[in-house]
Amino acid sequence: MIKVGVLGATGAVGQRFVQLLANHPWFDLVTLTASERSAGKKYGDVVNWKLDAPFPEKVRNLAVSPTSVKGAKGVELVFSALPAEIAGQVEDDFSRAGVAVCSNARSHRMEPDIPLVIPEVNADHLALIDLQRDKGRDGFIVTNPNCSTIMLCVALEPLRSTGFTDVRVATMQAISGAGFSGVAAMDIYDNIVPYIGGEEEKMESETLKIMGTLEGGEVRDAPFQVSASCHRVPVIDGHTLAVWVDVKDGIAEVKQAFRSYKPPFSGLPTQPERSIELFEQPDRPQPRLDRMRGGGMTVSVGRVRPGLRFIALGHNTIRGAAGASVMNAELIRTRKYL
Amino acid sequence: MIKVGVLGATGAVGQRFVQLLANHPWFDLVTLTASERSAGKKYGDVVNWKLDAPFPEKVRNLAVSPTSVKGAKGVELVFSALPAEIAGQVEDDFSRAGVAVCSNARSHRMEPDIPLVIPEVNADHLALIDLQRDKGRDGFIVTNPNCSTIMLCVALEPLRSTGFTDVRVATMQAISGAGFSGVAAMDIYDNIVPYIGGEEEKMESETLKIMGTLEGGEVRDAPFQVSASCHRVPVIDGHTLAVWVDVKDGIAEVKQAFRSYKPPFSGLPTQPERSIELFEQPDRPQPRLDRMRGGGMTVSVGRVRPGLRFIALGHNTIRGAAGASVMNAELIRTRKYL
């Protein structure tokens, strides 16, 4: 068992990390960090648990640590659910102190020697870890993409060989994507907010890095363009994407590509039975009914129509955040970087 | 004052017609029709008024008529809020009996000699009325488009001269678009249904007819393509559209086109002060805050970004249904067809 910690363990993504790690077969959750004023108190006393999954009793009495290298002694791997404002520095500190960092924060995602990884899409980018070590980090940083980017990339992966060049995506994103208190009820109830700060830029740039080619220690951007329009909708969990991609293949071939997709690895504990699930019903997938498929790790696709148009959907705080990071860590371990 | 009636006056669109017509300066609402079992009773007793606007007392004691030519004697013009299953025949009957029909139903929309009209976009198509009369109708039928199509066309009109050829649109449509009982709460609460039967087809075909060219008594489809992805979201009123269109003009020019747009007519009672309102704030328009602009008749646009991408929004049962029909009737009257 590898001793692990969660940085920023009380927020929406932090709680998901705790839920996914409390009974993990490979990782032993021994450290939970939070802000200074919570340090020293029991996790069960400082966290306002707001997931509908039951609170994991195992961590109730764990003493909360401050968010610093010192506070996380004896930990080999940390998962970062820190806000971007502080993630950059803290994650740097940890990685230089010899700790592996799997981060959900955006701070390091676009740095050239930091892999931005989705296991099903670009497991090979983990090779950048060696580069980081050459540059003097004792540990390393591996990041996972922005939530909506993950759903998009997983859905595009089976179509990669078609050589598409033009992707348009309109998102309908859940309120949990902004954290427990990021969206005021008055702003989203009976409403849509057709704007999420920085989201479109992230989808457009991160996708190209993730689906890009690692050559000579550098990631070359994928040879296509993404144009995104991002919207917040009154849904609790689950991002829904309407995608257009200039695939010339017939509908049957595209469906077959989704149906037969298999990731180039197996046996990761967080890995769903099916990375992609194709729906043939005309009105699926739907966030309330389908977000928890594969324990929240499956990306559901449906409504494959000429154009080529389709719908993709996934759980934004599991597949799109904490689960993404945990599965990255599992992949890293099987690839012997840990 | 022209004596008018509403066919199918108890449903969601029917009630909007009643609301808009009860105190109309040009039209005298004298007839309300409903199903056989309501005929003869007072409108106030049979209608389950579910609009948040107050019930118009003026029509409380109006006796409901059966939905037939006989039932609507003395009426020069009827507004049809009938379901498509019966609208086709009933509207035909009325028009052959010398009555003008302004219809919100889809039944006749795509027939070659029936104008499918949005005043701001193709007022000239009303010339098809003459054709109908030549073919022996004493009255005539004028239709208005499907709700989401209207928002799209009004927003595209100022860009028409750019010669775009490729339109993609993802809709986020309100539940009132399916009528008072069309969407079950269990199906849409905390959820999105990424499918609305027939809606994408309507947006793709109706738009081409509306923005097409009337030549020699025939409408030639507009020379561009529309690809739509339609989704039902948990919003009560107001359809939001994320639009891509291959306009090469700069953002400033496009904004200016929206800002300076003026319809080729004025003085219609239902006409809003501005047909199009451009928002510069990054997070607008929003359905709850902006659907009632211009009395529900303004189409709000915003987030004009390179791509070219923008958001369009309008009230689906006012601008997108009853209000559309009423404004068509007002236009018809000023053009002397009534």
Added chain:
Amino acid sequence: MIKVGVLGATGAVGQRFVQLLANHPWFDLVTLTASERSAGKKYGDVVNWKLDAPFPEKVRNLAVSPTSVKGAKGVELVFSALPAEIAGQVEDDFSRAGVAVCSNARSHRMEPDIPLVIPEVNADHLALIDLQRDKGRDGFIVTNPNCSTIMLCVALEPLRSTGFTDVRVATMQAISGAGFSGVAAMDIYDNIVPYIGGEEEKMESETLKIMGTLEGGEVRDAPFQVSASCHRVPVIDGHTLAVWVDVKDGIAEVKQAFRSYKPPFSGLPTQPERSIELFEQPDRPQPRLDRMRGGGMTVSVGRVRPGLRFIALGHNTIRGAAGASVMNAELIRTRKYL
């Protein structure tokens, strides 16, 4: 393993039955009935599965039977999720044909020789089964109460010994209580409907029977009064009750009564670890966070205040319907009626 069936297996409660029974340790789910036009088809093909729990693959290929004694041959026990309109006759038929019926329908609830049972409250009322047999039924009928009544009775049970006489309860009931299509989205979104047909009457009469005394083969109504005000709110699952009861005990004693409550049986598979969970936080229980406690079978109570006032909450289609019936059947089996 006892062979069991579900009558009316495609609706909201029917699906919950299937979910709870598909992998039950004591019951072997072999029969699913539905309307005539579904009979003969595979369950997986006719059901529109709308629970967020995954569809139980085990029953996908089970052939649906018509809802009749003939259609359910070989079954010892049936769970009835039938609508009240047909439940009365069908359940009678089954019980006379020697089948045990655990019913969620209201049809037989108030009949003198039919037990209306909540295991924690009146397990002894099962003795009425003998009476039924004496009257010539080969099988028998046991009913569970209306959903909101169950939450109320479980919460009142630990206070029974205080001898209260006056109960007031205002309910905030979830939309799933009306079935998948019972509440239109337009009627409940951004809204409350302060009326649920027949609900107040059920709470007021059923509670008295359930908490009444079985003496000489008859249930004498409990010696208190219930006054209910029932309201539908925009919540998917989980009924919340604000309760007043004229208990003179101090708050500490009442809390202790809730905390120390233990049912007079143990080891039922559907029985939650705690029948009642007491919350000390000022703002709990809440339906979204607490409805699934104890697998949806725990009744959560909180906000115990002078008055005596408290909040009670439970999952309406699990504890309040299908789970109630299944736990009744489990109790029946341990009491050797099966």
Added chain:
Amino acid sequence: MIKVGVLGATGAVGQRFVQLLANHPWFDLVTLTASERSAGKKYGDVVNWKLDAPFPEKVRNLAVSPTSVKGAKGVELVFSALPAEIAGQVEDDFSRAGVAVCSNARSHRMEPDIPLVIPEVNADHLALIDLQRDKGRDGFIVTNPNCSTIMLCVALEPLRSTGFTDVRVATMQAISGAGFSGVAAMDIYDNIVPYIGGEEEKMESETLKIMGTLEGGEVRDAPFQVSASCHRVPVIDGHTLAVWVDVKDGIAEVKQAFRSYKPPFSGLPTQPERSIELFEQPDRPQPRLDRMRGGGMTVSVGRVRPGLRFIALGHNTIRGAAGASVMNAELIRTRKYL
């Protein structure tokens, strides 16, 4: 025209004040105050207008003042939408500087010489103003009650003569009651929060003062008890109350009392045509459909049942806050205190 100002003009209640006062026939809105950092800027530039009513263009260019007596020179009357933390001191300052203060804040409500007024219920309590003047204030302070208290008191007023002694009320309160950002979407969507800090205490104490008797310069508490259970529900605007009151009169008499209720004054601009509207339909009033009756100033009642139980409903930021204050000011003026 009396020159007036709004203290705290950018929040949820502040914006309602601005909406109600921008075109008021008696009051000339000349001053809008906000926090220091907004002072000097145009109101239209600093306010994030979030009401669905259109922004009143008249005040777009009004320069925002700091919230101080100095900042509001030349104003005879101010409406206070300040948060309780600062309202106490600021309102004191204004009243001592000779300005009349109509306050929605709770700070001074329970002080013996400050009237807590609902025009329909205790207009006579305005006599306390004289007392304030005797004590050396040049101006005075008049407060309006907490939002849910107002609906309760207006509904109880026609029953006052029955001599009831026991009131129980369960509230279902809208999210706007907590201001624009007071409730996070994650906390209320698909949920109920059975707790609103301080609300039950306010309903229980304020009601007694409002319905109390002014004698010898003192208000004697009304001779009954109120027991409240307050809950936040996912509704945007409109508080719904389930009320029990020990009235022995028959249902018909009670309905008649509601129906025939007339306030002891008339002609106030904000006064609705009917202070109380009685519904006979079994499922009304409902917040979405009925909150805007009488311009948001009518209290709707319905479901009068034995018990005595009934439902009361009103718009919480109009009748329950800004509109309450404005109508108080109108009453004050007709009573010559201004």
